[in-house]
Amino acid sequence: MSTAPEQSHAVSMVGVSKKWGAVSAFTDVSFDVPQGEVVALLGPSGAGKSTLLRCVNHLETISAGRIYVHGDLIGYRLDKEALYELSDADISRQRQKIGMVFQHFNLFKHMTALQNVMSGPVHVLRASKAEAATLALDLLDKVGLKAKAGAYPSELSGGQQQRVAIARALAMRPRVLLLDEPTSALDPELAQEVVETIRRLAEEGQTMLIATHDMGLARDVADRVIFMEGGGLAEDASSKDFFTAPKSERARQFLARLLSAH
Amino acid sequence: MTAASVPSIPDLPIIHRRRWGSWVLGAFALFVVASIVIASIRTRILDLSVVGEYIFSPMIVMGAFNALVLGTLALVIASIIGFVVALMRVSGNPILMAISATYVYLFRGTPMLIQLVFWFNAVPIMFPNIYLALPFMDAPLINAPTTAVVTPFLAALAGLSLAEGAYMGEIIRGGILAVDKGQRAAATALGMTQLKVLSQVIIPQAGRIIIPAAGNQYIMLLKSSSLASAIGYLELLRVATDIYSSNFRVVELLAVAAFWYLVMTAFATAIQTVLEKVFPQR
Numbered sequence: 001m002s003t004a005p006e007q008s009h010a011v012s013m014v015g016v017s018k019k020w021g022a023v024s025a026f027t028d029v030s031f032d033v034p035q036g037e038v039v040a041l042l043g044p045s046g047a048g049k050s051t052l053l054r055c056v057n058h059l060e061t062i063s064a065g066r067i068y069v070h071g072d073l074i075g076y077r078l079d080k081e082a083l084y085e086l087s088d089a090d091i092s093r094q095r096q097k098i099g100m101v102f103q104h105f106n107l108f109k110h111m112t113a114l115q116n117v118m119s120g121p122v123h124v125l126r127a128s129k130a131e132a133a134t135l136a137l138d139l140l141d142k143v144g145l146k147a148k149a150g151a152y153p154s155e156l157s158g159g160q161q162q163r164v165a166i167a168r169a170l171a172m173r174p175r176v177l178l179l180d181e182p183t184s185a186l187d188p189e190l191a192q193e194v195v196e197t198i199r200r201l202a203e204e205g206q207t208m209l210i211a212t213h214d215m216g217l218a219r220d221v222a223d224r225v226i227f228m229e230g231g232g233l234a235e236d237a238s239s240k241d242f243f244t245a246p247k248s249e250r251a252r253q254f255l256a257r258l259l260s261a262h
Numbered sequence: 263m264t265a266a267s268v269p270s271i272p273d274l275p276i277i278h279r280r281r282w283g284s285w286v287l288g289a290f291a292l293f294v295v296a297s298i299v300i301a302s303i304r305t306r307i308l309d310l311s312v313v314g315e316y317i318f319s320p321m322i323v324m325g326a327f328n329a330l331v332l333g334t335l336a337l338v339i340a341s342i343i344g345f346v347v348a349l350m351r352v353s354g355n356p357i358l359m360a361i362s363a364t365y366v367y368l369f370r371g372t373p374m375l376i377q378l379v380f381w382f383n384a385v386p387i388m389f390p391n392i393y394l395a396l397p398f399m400d401a402p403l404i405n406a407p408t409t410a411v412v413t414p415f416l417a418a419l420a421g422l423s424l425a426e427g428a429y430m431g432e433i434i435r436g437g438i439l440a441v442d443k444g445q446r447a448a449a450t451a452l453g454m455t456q457l458k459v460l461s462q463v464i465i466p467q468a469g470r471i472i473i474p475a476a477g478n479q480y481i482m483l484l485k486s487s488s489l490a491s492a493i494g495y496l497e498l499l500r501v502a503t504d505i506y507s508s509n510f511r512v513v514e515l516l517a518v519a520a521f522w523y524l525v526m527t528a529f530a531t532a533i534q535t536v537l538e539k540v541f542p543q544r
Contacts, residue, residue: 096453106444
């Protein structure tokens with residue numbers, strides 16, 4: 001693959017567009033995420049942040065462009081100047097190294113917290129149950145929920161569910177973690193415990209792409225902000241610069257609206 | 263506390279409003295039920311000694327057992343058919359969806375009795391001979407005229423299973439659709455193949471959702487097995503009918519049959535209750 005970008009980039013978006021029929025979610029988005037960087041995707045609702053994340057692990061197909069994760073072209077095979085969609089098995093293999101955390105947690109309701117965290121290693125990597133359980137308990141400990149290992153999602157608070165969901169994603173040892181509005185469904189107190197968990201991951205050098213409306217999360221945890229608006233990338237700056245001196249007028253307006261809302 | 267500043271309230275009893283309306287309604291309902299029971303006892307609609315004579319007679323018990331076997335096997339086969347039909351229906355493949363929808367329309371839309379009699383008569387005409395051979399065997403496994411192979415039992419089983427499969431298909435489809443979309447997304451994002459997503463996440467959750475409806479269908483099937491009497495299968499109702507057509511104790515034998523249907527229903531309800539306890543809704 002001569003066109004593949006540098007391997008050192010955890011994620012490379014190259015001219016990516018997504019359309020549903022005539023409706024465009026975003027057009028011609030390009031950026032690179034170096035390994036270990038935490039990127040916050042900001043922007044008003046409907047700017048395509050979540051859709052963009054779902055394209056990175058091919059939960060959504062793309063309409064144009066290419067997405068690379070650690071040099072692997074996601075979802076397609078390049079052959080004689082055409083991109084052919086990969087098989088279910090091949091795409092599943094690519095997804096193993098891309099973790100995802102959802103706004104509504106999406107824990108498997110019929111499994112305990114422990115079984116949820118074990119589900120990836122056991123059902124995808126075919127690890128032994130004992131091995132997976134040891135790893136899962138370690139991860140639950142890491143997110144402060146070892147004591148809740150036997151609890152079902154319905155018995156956990158939203159914040160606890162989201163931390164279990166993060167542990168479930170980590171159990172696959174993802175090289176990139178995608179977080180889709182991880183605190184949006186939580187009240188501020190519970191959101192804070194999830195932000196703390198994400199901050200600790202950031203300190204450990206976990207590469208993360210976080211679509212969020214949570215300015216605290218973006219300002220305190222992210223290294224960099226990518227601001228999307230009107231179906232495209234409107235600003236790409238370090239987190240510090242974005243919040244202190246946004247360059248684009250639209251970003252300024254966005255921040256002003258948020259501040260007046262509080 | 264501010265108790266000191268508030269004048270002390272005497273400790274009076276609290277009287278809640280009586281629900282007189284529900285008492286009156288309950289009394290009326292009890293009166294209606296009692297009148298019916300008393301009337302039926304007074305008119306001696308059935309002779310209990312005759313009921314006692316037949317209730318455990320070998321023929322009746324055998325008929326009840328046959329009904330139970332037929333209804334249970336039909337439920338198992340119908341569940342398999344229903345599962346396949348439901349998967350076809352949600353597959354997104356237009357041809358499979360059309361076939362599945364047509365099957366459901368035809369088999370849910372015609373009376374079971376018509377279907378039973380139809381299969382019993384039509385299959386031997388469509389396929390006069392049944393020939394089934396396995397490789398590496400000299401003699402074929404089955405080579406016989408269809409009328410000899412398609413016994414009333416097999417025809418009834420096929421008829422009930424096919425008819426019930428249409429209902430189960432819709433129930434299972436409903437169960438699959440009731441599983442939150444996020445569950446599929448989460449499982450897919452973990453790297454599960456679509457088969458794993460189905461077996462590890464969708465089926466366990468959909469399975470729990472369909473238990474009450476499936477229990478209902480099981481009870482319906484146990485009673486629908488009586489339709490097989492139309493094609494000569496010796497199930498409970500057929501046995502009871504045969505007996506009362508010779509001794510004219512119609513009400514007594516119908517009561518005996520009803521008793522055994524109630525026993526079967528209690529059995530099915532018990533299974534459903536146990537399943538709901540073992541797999542609680544999370």
